[in-house]
Amino acid sequence: MKKTALLVISLMVLLACTLAGCGNTKAQQSETKTIHIYQFKVEISEPLNKLKAEYEKTHPGIKLDIQSVGGGTDYGASLKAKFASGDQPDIFTNEGYQDRDTWLEYLEDLSDQPWVKDLDDFARKPMTVNGKIYGQPMNLEGFGFVYNKDLFKKAGITKLPQTIDELEEAAKRLKAAGIIPFANGYAEWWVLGNHFINIPFARQPNPESYVADLNKGTARIPGNPVFDQWVKLLDLTIKYGNRNPLTTDYNTQVTLFSTGKAAMMHQGNWTQPQMDGINPNLNLGILPAPIDNDPSTGGRLAVGVASNWVVNKNSPVKQEAKEFLNWLVTSETGKHYITKEFKFVPAFKSITSSDETTGDLGAEISRHVREGKIWSWNFQRFPKGLNQDLSSSMQAYIAGVITKDEMLQQFQGAWDNLKYR
Structure with missing residues (x-):
């Protein structure tokens, strides 16, 4: 009888412990x-x-x-x-x-x-x-023309272009060497409506004031000399770019560049991890985006918080x-x-970061920040929804559907429709 009683008590203790364990597990799960x-x-x-x-x-x-x-x-x-x-x-x-x-x-x-x-x-x-x-x-990010140093060397480019004429000369040399000068991912609205459109805004004498004046209606885009210069840069990328840029998305653009088929793309240091996954041996740099032949206005990259x-x-x-x-x-x-x-x-x-941790592109951004050679980011200040509208007008221009003047007029119309005070 004693043995039977002890056995029953032991089983009850074991059952109680098991139930308690289950209860704890459920409590942990619920937490x-x-x-x-x-x-x-x-x-x-x-x-x-x-x-x-x-x-x-x-x-x-x-x-x-x-x-x-x-x-x-x-x-x-x-x-x-x-x-x-x-x-x-x-x-x-x-x-x-x-x-x-x-x-x-x-x-x-x-x-x-x-x-x-x-x-x-x-x-x-x-x-x-x-x-x-x-x-x-x-993080901090910067963008310009990411370029392949080895392809530049292959094409005989010994001096990095600082002006728009020098950039075109580099493009001619690359094309003659059988290399696509520019990989353009113009299917993406943000490639155009955020980053490429930032160029003429950053080059204004006072970008923040220019945006404010557009909102107040005291400034305009058509007739602005900086925008006229900027269109020449857009034309240059199209003339010496990949086929079908309007159907080339971001991944295709980065792959085209990373596989060595193209020498430049208008992107930033955020592309480094993806490019490392495709080709970790790329020798990279970032060029500023020149819009005129004054070398003193170049040498800067657009840097901000993305x-x-x-x-x-x-x-x-x-x-x-x-x-x-x-x-x-x-x-x-x-x-x-x-x-x-x-x-x-x-x-x-x-x-702290080093050139080895952030990669070639991050190192270039860090150097430009340290030296104060940066252009401001302005596309984040635009009225909500404007970036996509600007991109649509740029895509229509690239497709040859509208003229330069019509594109700039559409920019102004879109801003006037969405501006805030």
């Missing part, structure tokens, strides 16, 4: 929190997934759900669709300025976060409103989201990913 991240830099999607595994390993109970949407997809439209459907991300990306104002009602004030004091002054402005900071800059991490202030896990962003820029693992995996030029004073 797991998921941070939904929605971002448009598709070129870092692969290393972001590696970072996800690292973070989840050291932060039990936290899961990262990362969606990368960009390239040929309209990120802004897809983000609006997510909010409209109630599927709001906890962290998403924002370009700043007009994009910041569009989403301001959803943005958490991050001014009290530990990383704010370490932020580069250069990177604060796009996400600052009334002294409050609503986003964490991803994207910022923002936290949805209505998120049920916004504290966990802020903790993740703080870890990203303060932990050694996060810093490693920013510089070595993403190949970013950091926007923080305490995060």
Whole structure:
């Protein structure tokens, strides 16, 4: 009887322990929190997934759900669709300025976060409103004509072009050597409506004032001498570019360049990871985009903050989201990913990078920033929706459907329709 009683008691204890274990497991499962991240830099999607595994390993109970949407997809439209459907991300990306104002009602004030004091002054402005900071800059980026140094050498180009005539001479030499001078991804609205259109705005005597004057109606685009010069540069890329530029998307453009078929493309340092995946032995540099024959106006690259991490202030896990962003820029693992995996030029004073970590293009951007040889980014200041309209007019011009004057008139008409005061 005693043995039977002991056996029954032992079984009951074992059953109780098992049930308690199951209860703990269910409790642990119920405590797991998921941070939904929605971002448009598709070129870092692969290393972001590696970072996800690292973070989840050291932060039990936290899961990262990362969606990368960009390239040929309209990120802004897809983000609006997510909010409209109630599927709001906890962290998403924002370009700043007009994009910041569009989403301001959803943005958490991050001014009290530990990383704010370490932020580069250069990177604060796009996400600052009334002294409050609503986003964490991803990085600094710059763009111009990315070029293949080995192909330049093959074509006998010993002096880097600083003027538009010198750029055309380089294009002629490349073409004579059987190399496509320019890989143009003009199927993408942002290649034209963000980056290429930035050139004539950055060359204005005071770009910020020029944008403000366009909004006030006291400045115009048709008749502006800088725009007249800029069209010559656009014509040059078309004349010496790949066939069918209007059906060439971003991936095709980068592949055309990375495989050595083309010597130049108007892109920036964000392309480095993708190009390394295709050909890690590329010898790269970035050329400024000249629009005239005055060498003193050249030598600069357009540099700014392309994207910022923002936290949805209505998120049920916004504290966990802020903790993740703080870890990203303060932990050694996060810093490693920013510089070595993403190949970013950091926007923080305490995060240092070397030419080896950021790649050839990041090194060029860093050098231009240090030397103060930069043009401003202005396309983020445009009225909302204008960039796509400008791109459509440029595509019509490239297709030969409209003239230069008609294109510039369409620019003005689109601005007048969308301008804000």
